[in-house]
Amino acid sequence: MKCKSLLVAAFALATAATAANAQFRLPVIFPLGRSNAPPPAPPPGSLAPGAVTQGALVAAAGTDTVYFSANGATVDPTATATLAAQARWLLANPYVTVRLEGHGGPNDSRDYALAIGDRRANSVRDFLVLQGVAPQRITVMSWGKERPGKVLIGQSLVAAGPRVVTVVVPEPAPMPMPAPAPAR
Amino acid sequence: MGSAALAQEPEPTAQVIAIPPLATVKITDTDAGTTWGLANQIANLISADLKLSSKFIFADIQKVRIPSYPEVTAPSYPQWRSVGAKLLLQGFVNARSDGRLTIGCYLYDVQAGRELARQGFAVSTGEWRRAAHKCADMAYQKVTANAPMFDSRIAYVAESGSEDAPVKRLAVMDFDGANHTWLTSGDSTVLTPKLSPGGDRIAYTSFGGGKLHVEIVELGSNGGRPLIPGSDETFGPAFSPDGNTVLFSMSNGGNVDLYAVAAGGGFPQRLTTSPSIETGASYSPDGKSIAFVSDRSGRPEIYVMNADGTNQRRVSFGPGDYGSPAWSPAGDKITFMRTQGPLSRIGVMGANGGDERLLTNGPNDAEPAWSPDGSRVIFQRFDAASRRTMLATVPAGGGEVRPVPTPQGGSDPSWSERQE
Numbered sequence: 001m002k003c004k005s006l007l008v009a010a011f012a013l014a015t016a017a018t019a020a021n022a023q024f025r026l027p028v029i030f031p032l033g034r035s036n037a038p039p040p041a042p043p044p045g046s047l048a049p050g051a052v053t054q055g056a057l058v059a060a061a062g063t064d065t066v067y068f069s070a071n072g073a074t075v076d077p078t079a080t081a082t083l084a085a086q087a088r089w090l091l092a093n094p095y096v097t098v099r100l101e102g103h104g105g106p107n108d109s110r111d112y113a114l115a116i117g118d119r120r121a122n123s124v125r126d127f128l129v130l131q132g133v134a135p136q137r138i139t140v141m142s143w144g145k146e147r148p149g150k151v152l153i154g155q156s157l158v159a160a161g162p163r164v165v166t167v168v169v170p171e172p173a174p175m176p177m178p179a180p181a182p183a184r
Numbered sequence: 185m186g187s188a189a190l191a192q193e194p195e196p197t198a199q200v201i202a203i204p205p206l207a208t209v210k211i212t213d214t215d216a217g218t219t220w221g222l223a224n225q226i227a228n229l230i231s232a233d234l235k236l237s238s239k240f241i242f243a244d245i246q247k248v249r250i251p252s253y254p255e256v257t258a259p260s261y262p263q264w265r266s267v268g269a270k271l272l273l274q275g276f277v278n279a280r281s282d283g284r285l286t287i288g289c290y291l292y293d294v295q296a297g298r299e300l301a302r303q304g305f306a307v308s309t310g311e312w313r314r315a316a317h318k319c320a321d322m323a324y325q326k327v328t329a330n331a332p333m334f335d336s337r338i339a340y341v342a343e344s345g346s347e348d349a350p351v352k353r354l355a356v357m358d359f360d361g362a363n364h365t366w367l368t369s370g371d372s373t374v375l376t377p378k379l380s381p382g383g384d385r386i387a388y389t390s391f392g393g394g395k396l397h398v399e400i401v402e403l404g405s406n407g408g409r410p411l412i413p414g415s416d417e418t419f420g421p422a423f424s425p426d427g428n429t430v431l432f433s434m435s436n437g438g439n440v441d442l443y444a445v446a447a448g449g450g451f452p453q454r455l456t457t458s459p460s461i462e463t464g465a466s467y468s469p470d471g472k473s474i475a476f477v478s479d480r481s482g483r484p485e486i487y488v489m490n491a492d493g494t495n496q497r498r499v500s501f502g503p504g505d506y507g508s509p510a511w512s513p514a515g516d517k518i519t520f521m522r523t524q525g526p527l528s529r530i531g532v533m534g535a536n537g538g539d540e541r542l543l544t545n546g547p548n549d550a551e552p553a554w555s556p557d558g559s560r561v562i563f564q565r566f567d568a569a570s571r572r573t574m575l576a577t578v579p580a581g582g583g584e585v586r587p588v589p590t591p592q593g594g595s596d597p598s599w600s601e602r603q604e
Contacts, residue, residue, distance in 0.1 A: 070505075071479060071482065071483050107523045107526060108484075108505070108523070109464060109505075109507020109508040109523075109550060109551070110375055110376055110420075110507075110508065110551055110596060111376065111419065111420040111433060111463040111464040111507070112461065112463055112479075112484050112507050114375075114419050114420070114440075115419075115440035115461040115463040116461060116479075118435045118438060118440060119440065119461060121438070122435075122437055122438025123438060140438075141394075141395070141396065141417070142396060142417065144375070144419075146352075146373050146391075147348065148347070148348060150348065
C-alpha cells in the first residue's frame with residue numbers, strides 16, 4: 001500500500017509539475033516491494049461485502065497459496081508471513097468466508113495425498129484461527145493429488161505440489177435460490 | 185520377449201492342452217449368432233484366457249478331426265495323443281427352447297484316458313462369455329490349484345479431459361475388456377473404487393456435493409449411496425473378505441484415522457487413535473489383520489495391525505515413501521507402491537515385512553491391486569508419450585508388464601472374481 005501511494009504521489013507531482021514547468025524531469029522511478037506486483041485492486045476497507053474477490057485477497061496478502069515440504073504440514077516462515085497478511089485481510093473484511101484447499105504431492109499414494117492435503121489445510125486453518133479469524137468463516141477440504149496445478153519457476157512450468165490455497169467463497173445470493181440437485 | 189503378443193512364455197512344467205471348437209447338437213440361430221458360430225467363439229475365448237497364464241502349451245489341432253456331438257462325452261483319445269496333448273478341453277453349446285443357451289465343458293486327461301472335471305451352464309445369449317470364462321477357470325484351477333480368475337471384473341477410474349482438472353468416472357469391465365460400462369457421469373471426481381469380494385458392489389470415494397465421502401453402488405442399480413450420511417470427510421474404502429464390513433479413512437480436524445463400519449451403514453468403530461495420519465487400509469484375506477499407511481515415523485510407511493486396531497507394527501523399512509498396500513488373496517504377501525524422489529514403483533513384500541521385491545521400474549507406477557488368483561498385480565502407469573495414465577499388469581513374481589486396454593485413460597484399478 002505504501003508503495004502504491006508513493007507511486008500515486010509521484011505521478012500527481014509529475015502531472016502538476018508538467019503543467020507548471022515543461023522543463024521538469026521525472027526521476028527514475030523504482031518499484032518498491034515485491035517484484036511481481038499484485039494486480040491493482042481497490043483498498044479492501046472500501047469494498048462492499050458482495051464485491052470481495054479472490055483478486056482482493058491476492059492483492060492484500062501477495063498470494064493465495066502457501067507451500068509445504070514433502071510429507072510436511074508445518075507452516076514455515078515464508079508461509080507464516082503470507083498467512084499473517086491473509087489473516088489481517090480477513091479481519092479487515094469480516095463478511096468474507098474462505099475455503100482452504102489442501103493438496104498432496106504428485107507422487108503421494110492416492111489416499112495419503114488426500115490425508116496430508118487435509119492435514120495441511122487444517123494447519124493453515126489453525127494458524128488463521130490463532131490470528132483471530134473466526135473458525136466459522138473457514139471451511140477446509142482436501143484435493144489430494146486431483147488438481148496437480150502448475151507454477152512457473154524461471155522458464156519452466158513445474159507441478160505446484162504440496163500446498164494450501166485460500167479460496168474466497170462467493171457471497172450467497174441475496175435471495176435464496178432453489179439449490180441444484182447435488183451432483184454425483 | 186518384448187513382443188506385443190499377449191501369450192505368456194510357457195513354464196517348464198506347462199502342460200499341453202487341446203481345445204477344439206465346441207460341438208452343437210443342431211445348428212440353431214440365436215440372438216448371439218448361430219450355435220456353430222458360438223461354438224468356435226467360445227473355444228477361442230477359452231484359449232485366449234488360458235494363454236494369459238504360463239501353465240499351458242497349446243496343441244496344434246489343425247489336422248485333428250473336430251469332435252462330433254456324441255464325442256464330447258466319449259473322446260477318441262488316440263487322436264489327441266497323436267498331437268501330443270496331455271489335456272483335452274471340449275464341450276457343447278445348444279440353444280434352449282426358452283431362448284437361452286446350454287453350454288457344457290469337459291476336461292480330460294488324454295494320457296490316462298479319463299475325465300477330470302465337467303461343468304454346465306444355462307446362460308442368456310448375452311452372457312455366453314461368462315460361461316466360456318468359467319470353462320477356462322475349470323481347467324486353470326485343475327492344473328494350477330490357484331483360485332479362479334477369468335470370470336472376473338475390473339473396476340477402475342476412467343480418466344479424460346485435461347491433466348490439470350481431469351474428468352474421472354467410475355467404470356467397470358470384464359477382466360478382458362468386454363462389457364465395459366461407465367457408472368458415474370463425470371460431474372464430480374471419483375477415486376479408489378474397490379470391488380466387493382463377490383464382485384457385485386463397488387465402494388469408492390467421491391467429491392460429489394463438494395465434500396469428500398465414501399459411496400457404495402450396487403452393480404446394475406442406478407447411482408451410489410453414501411456409506412455414512414453427513415459425516416466428516418471420508419475416503420479410501422476397503423471391503424472385508426466377507427463383504428460385510430468397510431474400512432475407511434476419516435478426517436477429524438486434520439487428523440486422519442481408520443474406521444470400520446457395516447457395509448449397510450451404521451455406527452463406525454474407530455481403529456486407530458494416533459495423532460499421525462493413518463489411511464490406505466486393506467484387509468488380510470482371513471479378515472483378522474489390516475495393512476495400512478501411517479506417517480507416525482515422519483514419512484508414510486506400511487504397518488500391520490489386528491482387525492480391532494491392536495498390535496500395530498511397522499513392516500516396511502526400505503528407502504523412500506510407501507503407499508497403497510494390498511493384501512494378496514493367499515494372505516502371504518502385500519503389494520505396495522514405493523516412491524523415491526520422482527520415481528514411483530510397484531513392489532511385493534512378505535505379509536510380516538521382509539522379502540521385499542520391486543516388480544516394476546516406474547517411473548510413475550501406483551495404486552497396485554491383486555488379480556483374484558494372486559498370480560498378477562494390476563496397477564496404474566503414467567505413459568509419458570501419450571501423457572495419459574493407463575492400466576497394466578505384471579506377474580506377482582516379476583516379469584513382463586502388459587497393458588490393460590481401456591477406452592480412455594485409467595487409474596485406481598480393483599479386480600475381483602464374480603460370484604453372483
